[in-house]
Amino acid sequence: MTAPTTARARPGPQVPTGLSVTLCGDPDRFARLAPAWDGLHRRCRSATPFQTHAWLHSWWQSYGTPGRLRLLLVHRDGRLVGAAPLILTYRPMPALTPLGGTLSDFLDVLIDDSCADAAAHALVKGLSQAARAAVVDLREARPGAAAERIFELWPGPRRRREDSLCLELPGVPVEELLRRMPASSARRSRGKLRKLAGLDLEDRTVPEPEVPRAVETMLRLHSLQWQGRGVTPEHLRPRFAAHLLRAVPPMVGAGHALVTEYRLDGHVAAVDVTLTSSGLAGGYLYGAHPDLRAAKADINTMLLRHDADCAARTGRALSLLRGDEAYKHHWRPERVVNQRYLLARRELEPMLRLYAAQVAGRTRLAEEVRTRAPALRAWRTRLNNWRAGGAGPR
Numbered sequence: 001m002t003a004p005t006t007a008r009a010r011p012g013p014q015v016p017t018g019l020s021v022t023l024c025g026d027p028d029r030f031a032r033l034a035p036a037w038d039g040l041h042r043r044c045r046s047a048t049p050f051q052t053h054a055w056l057h058s059w060w061q062s063y064g065t066p067g068r069l070r071l072l073l074v075h076r077d078g079r080l081v082g083a084a085p086l087i088l089t090y091r092p093m094p095a096l097t098p099l100g101g102t103l104s105d106f107l108d109v110l111i112d113d114s115c116a117d118a119a120a121h122a123l124v125k126g127l128s129q130a131a132r133a134a135v136v137d138l139r140e141a142r143p144g145a146a147a148e149r150i151f152e153l154w155p156g157p158r159r160r161r162e163d164s165l166c167l168e169l170p171g172v173p174v175e176e177l178l179r180r181m182p183a184s185s186a187r188r189s190r191g192k193l194r195k196l197a198g199l200d201l202e203d204r205t206v207p208e209p210e211v212p213r214a215v216e217t218m219l220r221l222h223s224l225q226w227q228g229r230g231v232t233p234e235h236l237r238p239r240f241a242a243h244l245l246r247a248v249p250p251m252v253g254a255g256h257a258l259v260t261e262y263r264l265d266g267h268v269a270a271v272d273v274t275l276t277s278s279g280l281a282g283g284y285l286y287g288a289h290p291d292l293r294a295a296k297a298d299i300n301t302m303l304l305r306h307d308a309d310c311a312a313r314t315g316r317a318l319s320l321l322r323g324d325e326a327y328k329h330h331w332r333p334e335r336v337v338n339q340r341y342l343l344a345r346r347e348l349e350p351m352l353r354l355y356a357a358q359v360a361g362r363t364r365l366a367e368e369v370r371t372r373a374p375a376l377r378a379w380r381t382r383l384n385n386w387r388a389g390g391a392g393p394r
Contacts, residue, residue, distance in 0.1 A: 272284075
């Protein structure tokens with residue numbers, strides 16, 4: 001869906017008194033912002049794990065392009081109260097897009113809840129100045145994200161479109177989730193759970209000092225489990241491994257991630273990474289040895305049982321993150337659609353219209369491929385397998 005262009009009569013944004021807005025392109029300063037950034041993250045109720053400093057700075061180190069960093073920072077009496085972590089891109093035309101890219105299921109800006117209105121107005125002013133020759137493309141924002149406030153305050157032309165579908169379950173134990181399912185599906189799932197119980201699998205939360213080793217094991221098992229199938233090539237590349245090895249340990253230490261090992265007969269048979277925030281938990285990536293599947297273990301059920309129990313203990317919702325895979329629907333999840341906010345200055349309205357049209361065209365093409373071209377999807381799987389065989393450094 002597209003929101004109409006805003007009225008031209010709206011006044012331009014002003015920075016509220018007592019706040020300052022700066023645009024930072026210095027990666028070294030970005031590194032030093034960690035304590036202030038993490039404090040702001042704690043004070044922004046809509047923040048997800050993908051907005052932590054550890055995740056974003058590590059992503060920049062693996063995927064950032066020198067000279068393209070654009071951090072909008074809002075301070076109040078020396079305290080960081082707003083931040084928009086962006087990168088300048090040039091395809092198909094100049095645009096400011098969030099750090100985190102396709103590796104992040106949710107993208108957003110950060111706004112301090114204690115001064116949300118003032119910080120949001122200041123971010124709008126800063127974005128308007130930073131986007132003198134570029135469209136602002138705020139992708140993958142969860143409903144209720146801080147970016148939604150930016151969109152509402154934007155004084156120039158704007159568009160809103162639906163972005164990725166995410167599926168979400170209430171934060172309750174797996175036994176309660178079974179009650180949401182049709183009787184026949186619940187019986188099958190209980191059978192899978194009994195089979196898992198019979199295997200005598202042991203799950204173990206990995207302490208922070210052991211996280212790097214566990215992440216390396218996860219990536220090795222992930223490669224092994226997808227061998228000969230349609231693996232995501234990026235998951236096998238050194239830059240992705242480096243990103244996770246930098247980001248996950250401090251996220252575990254701060255309570256934004258949980259790494260779990262699953263042992264069978266004393267050996268690590270699977271490892272998964274669950275990302276958490278104040279209101280959300282979701283399994284991000286896992287690796288499982290083929291022997292586990294050969295033992296008739298339903299790995300998706302194993303992981304969901306663990307994540308559901310984790311969410312229930314902490315009062316969080318359980319997000320199945322992006323993707324509309326069939327196995328997720330067995331649990332009768334709720335549909336949560338991310339939003340995409342396109343913004344521009346008034347003089348760039350023609351550019352915004354063109355940009356929005358290209359976005360719509362790519363979305364329609366992707367949907368056609370998904371629903372009407374199974375042969376093309378099979379070809380893409382074979383291409384991914386071929387790429388994975390030669391996946392190397394960027």
